[in-house]
Amino acid sequence: MVGRDGERTRLSAFVLAPDGQALVLRGEAGVGKSTLLDLAARLAAEDGQLVVRATGVEAESGLPHAGLHQLLYPLLPTSDDRPSDGRAFDNRSSDGRSSDDRSSDDRPFDDRPSGAPPLGATARAAFDAVFGRPDGPPPPVMALGIAVLDLLSWTASKGRPVLLVLDDGQWLDEASAEVCGFVGRRLAGRPGVKLLVAVRGDTASPFDTAALPEAPIGALADADATRLLDLHHPRLGRQVRGLVLEQAGGNPLALLELPAHLADGPGDRAGQDLLGLHGVPLPRRIQEIYAARLARLGDTVRAELLRGALDGAAARPGDGPAPIARYRMREVDAAVACGLLVVEPAAGEFAFRHPLVRSSVVQLATPDQRRAAHRVLAQLHREYPERRAIHLAAATVDPEEGVAADLEAAARSATRRGGARLAVSWLTRAAELSETRVDRSRRLGEAAYVAGQTDHLGRARSLALAAAPGTDESPAAVLADSYLALYRDGEVRATHHRIVAAVERLRDSPDRAGQHGPDRPDRPDRPDEVLDRLVSLLLAVSQYAGDRATWRRTHEVLATLGDLATERAWMYGSTWSDVVRHGAGWSRRVERAAAGLEDQDPWDVTRLAVSAYHLDVLSPLRPYLERVVDRELDTGAMSSGIVMLHLVLLDQLALGQWDAAERTGHRALALALATERGHGLFAHRTRAYLAQLAAVRGRTAEARELQTAVEAWARPRGVGFLTQIADAVGATAALSAGDYETAFLHAIGITAPGVFRPYAYQASRTLLDLVEAALHTGRAEQARAHALAARDAGLPDLSPRLALITYGALAMTAEDDTEASAHYARAQSHPAAERFPFELARIRLAHGIAVRRLHGAAAARLPLTQAAKTFDRLGAPAWAARAHAELRAAGVAPHTPAPAPLPLTWQERRVAELAAGGLTNKEIGEQMRLSPRTVSAHLYHAFPKLGITTRAALRDALTRASQPTPAP
Structure with a gap:
């Protein structure tokens, strides 16, 4: 009990x-x-x-x-x-x-x-x-x-x-x-x-x-209700489980008996309940609880109860959705007297005593009674297009294009508000009410696409086949099958060929616009939505394949589409494929596109966020992702929700929030492994990210175990996206363990020194790993060649992280101390340097080691102390031990505070003041008649003297400085 x-x-x-x-x-x-x-x-x-x-x-x-x-x-x-x-x-x-x-x-x-x-x-x-x-x-x-x-x-x-x-x-x-x-x-x-x-x-x-x-004897508490349900129905899906808990309201009989009536077709049943069309199907035992009392009520009272139930009137006082006005039941005192309703004390309005009462009222009504109630409610909500369309759809028997179009618009709105699962039911109903075969096919295709995004891949395929009976190569069928093949099985080669063929057929079809509907005023950027979706999926398959031949074929297809390829398609094709060769100029456009996330479908948001990740500008999008991810996982686009978790994890990893990243990763892995989904691709992608996290934290055994699992799954399937991460994990784990030869071998598995292998997205991200491994194994020339290749490829202009590690690599491989000092200064004074604490700490560690050997222990203490503190804070014990060992060699005993800041020279102070005023190095040089490199060197010396690491901290540091400025 x-x-x-x-x-x-x-x-x-x-x-x-x-x-x-x-x-x-x-x-x-x-x-x-x-x-x-x-x-x-x-x-x-x-x-x-x-x-x-x-x-x-x-x-x-x-x-x-x-x-x-x-x-x-x-x-x-x-x-x-x-x-x-x-x-x-x-x-x-x-x-x-x-x-x-x-x-x-x-x-x-x-x-x-x-x-x-x-x-x-x-x-x-x-x-x-x-x-x-x-x-x-x-x-x-x-x-x-x-x-x-x-x-x-x-x-x-x-x-x-x-x-x-x-x-x-x-x-x-x-x-x-x-x-x-x-x-x-x-x-x-x-x-x-x-x-x-x-x-x-x-x-x-x-x-x-x-x-x-x-x-x-009251209802069970939430925790007890959940425990009872899980004991008797442990295999319920998330959606059905949530619906049962909501409808049962802690009633043990309902908790035990409702699941059997909801398990067949959870997506449709749950969607219908949220829609309010049919109510939750109740077992006979529960129906009998309320049937006799309802039968004793008059027709007028039962009609009032039905309207309230269909419009989502509260199941108990204080429940029920607001702020949209709901139907207010009137003259229903008889229902209060027999225990079906209660009166809310605050507002004096009637509310159902229990969710089961509301469902019983709906289920025990006849179809004609329900349709009549929906007509009344449609008139009530004429100022709320979504609710009006829903009620009209329920009240309509024969096809009616106006109602179908309104319901389709309501479904589009629902997907943007986290109701993608609900939108599938609405689109299916809109297809039933369509007057023409073309509109019916188009709406079923839309429903199939959204069902695929909500992780109901089997339902997506059945809807796709219904959209184009008798063929497996319709655009909707190709979309549904390709999602299944890619995300569940990791099949990239055959899937790529099939999508390319579908895109070319659609491109060459003379009646393309007629097949897929006219331009919609609410989506002016998508004149041919089905083609756009096929192209987006083609780009996703290409990204996971991660090889030159696949991407070249994809870019060829994009080029043949001409104006049919949207700016988003080119954005994804450029940033997902090879950011070194195609990423220039996209950062600002990604930031502009991110300004209107609320008006975009969840899958469009995740695709844009993936571009932001490749350009290292993901952090501004993360608050939105964190705000909506739970909504999408519970009631919306499941696949997009898991990708959102991946993106949050990657940003947490970059920002040094490693404990939070680990929690996010395990949550994503549990979702990907759930029996009702079983996404092999998402599961191994999550393992790859957790392996990266274990590698930077120095947990080499865990990192290598995860790396092995990812490689064993990804290499036979040709999923280069994951095999590249596996190689990167191997390099980072070996660096953490001090095994530089192994680290070098893993790094060159991604790209050779001195070049960035085309379409290998990890080639630029592992720049620092390859350079460090090469330097520690006596391959200084190869390290230098790789750093120069990064500079010549324009990596500092592509993203803030690439700028930081490029300057760090150039400093580590510099041929003289002056050049090294300038590059170390540029790296540490970069405005975004603190956003990537692990890379910054590695650069400071290398800087401190070089300074100690060239200029003595005193000059090395500040960068070494900063590096050690960062590694300690991040939880990277292997790197922290290395930094503390260098500090001891520099004469700093454990836990000794960093040396006090030194006074600035007149020129250092003047450069710092101009930089604090917002001037760039070039503008400062023009004003002081210095070269930008000399300006960087002055800032490089000024930062440690002021005890800061970023330009943003200059103004406060200068204000705190109390020493007099010597005359020039």
Whole structure:
């Protein structure tokens, strides 16, 4: 029993107490009252008590003393005085069977006390009336109650305490309830007799005025409800699980029975529920809880309840979506009286007592009644296009293009607000209401595409086939199949060929526009949406393939499209493929496109963010990704949500937020491995990123284990995107372990020294790894050639990170101290240097080592201290140990603070002041008649003297400096 510890403790104390007493359990239907009664009966039986059980029956609620007969009959003595017709009454023993269901050897009465109780004439007459001998008027309540008390006391006096258990007390006939109340109030002075009653809290009961002690049985707490559901239905998908928890509202019966009615077709069922068209399908047992009460209401009241239920009226006070106005139910006091509604105290509005009530109202209505209610609601929401379209769609039977178009627009809006799963249902309905075959096919194709993005790949394929019956090569079918092949199986070669063929067929089709719909005013940048989606998927496949031949073929296809290829397509094709050769000039355009993320579909946001990652300008997009990722994972585009997690992880990794990155990575891996998805590509991509994280943290065994798993999966499939990451992991892990030869071998597996292999996106990202590994293995010429190649390729102009590591590589491989100092200064004074703390710390470590050897220990202490602190903060122990060892060699004992800043020369101070004013090195040089390199050198010397590392800190540092400026 889950979540009932308090109730179990109270019932145990009640059952085992020696004194007589009564208790009423009150709670809504399905909350578990009968289970608690079973527990009490079992405890009493184990204690040797006589347990007598009865159940109120609604059909007998009008028969006087019918319930009392169930309770008394097992206690009457086996004598000739027992009424001959007593068995005609329905009566239950502790095992729930009536007396007529048993043989003479299997009757509960065999366990009754033997011998006739000492009943007086008044008591005997009372029992005769109860058991069907109407020789006189019915006995008064007091007389019958006293007779019952005497019978119970005599039974208990035989050495066996009695527990009377009454379930469904709300259906007990009034005469029996009055006697039970009379008896229950007087049990305190009669040891050995107890009365336990269960009644529904949302139904009027004759025990409401009995004045007996009560124990409320409430709904399960959220944590307990989740635990109960997971114990009985551990394999539920996320969406169905969330829907069950929401609809059940902590009701155990609903938690146990709803999943079986939702498991077949979770996407469609859940979408319909969110849409409010059909309600959640309820098991018969739950329907029966409310069906009788609904049937007793008038047609007008039931119509009001139906409109409120279909429009999302609150399931309980305080629930329900706002701020859109909802239908306000009126004149429904009868529904309040029978426990279906409650009145919200604050606003005085009606609300459903429980989500199950709302679903029952919808499900028990006829189709005609639902359509009529939707027509009323469509008129109510004429100022809210989405809700109006939804209700019109539900009210419409025959195809109607206007309604279909409105519903399609509502679906597009939903995808941008995290409702991609919901949009699939709306688009499917829009296709059903389409008047032409072309529009129907187009909308089914759209539904298939969105279904693929929401990770329902099987449904996406069935919708795609419905969009173009009889062919597997329609654009929608190719999209659906290609998503399945790429993301689940990692198939890049065959998928690329198939998409290329589909793009070329679509490009050359004379009636392309007719097949895929006219331009929409709300999407002016996508005149041919299906073609655009095929191209985007082609680019994604090419990125994962990561080889020259695939990308060249993709760029050839893009070139043949002419104006049909959008700017976004060229942006992705340039930044995802080879940022060294094609990335120039795209950073500003990515930043401009990121200004309107709220108006973009989630998959468009993730594609743009991938471009931002390749250009190292992802951080400005990350707040939006973090804000919407949970929404997409719960109710929207699952595939885009996982990619969003990947992008957040990569930015956390770059910014040195490694603990958070590890949590993000494990969350993404769990989602990718979920049985309802099983995305092999996403799972191994996540492992690759976690391997990178383990490598920089010096956990080489973990990094190599993950690297091996990624390589074993990716290399046979030709997924170069992942094999390049695996090589990069090998290089970084070897550098962390000080194994520079292995690091060099891994690095040249990505690209040869002195060149950047075309379409190898890790070639530029591992620049620093290759240079360091080459220097430590005596390959200084190759290291120098690689640093110069980075400079000549214009890497500093492509991204801030590439600028930082290019200057660092040039400094490490410089041929003289002056050049090295200038490049170290440019690296450490770069405005974005602090955004990449791991790379910056490595450059400072190399700088400190070089300075100590050339200029002595004192000059090396500041960069070495800065590097050591950064490595300590990041959690990179291998790198930190190396930095601390160099500090000790520089004469700094462990935990010794960094040296105090030195005074600036006049020229250093003047350069610093101009830089603090926002001037560039070139502008400062022109004003002071110095070369930009000399300006960089002055800043390089000024930064450590001021105790800062960035230009942004110059103004405050100069203000704090109190030393006088010497005359020139």
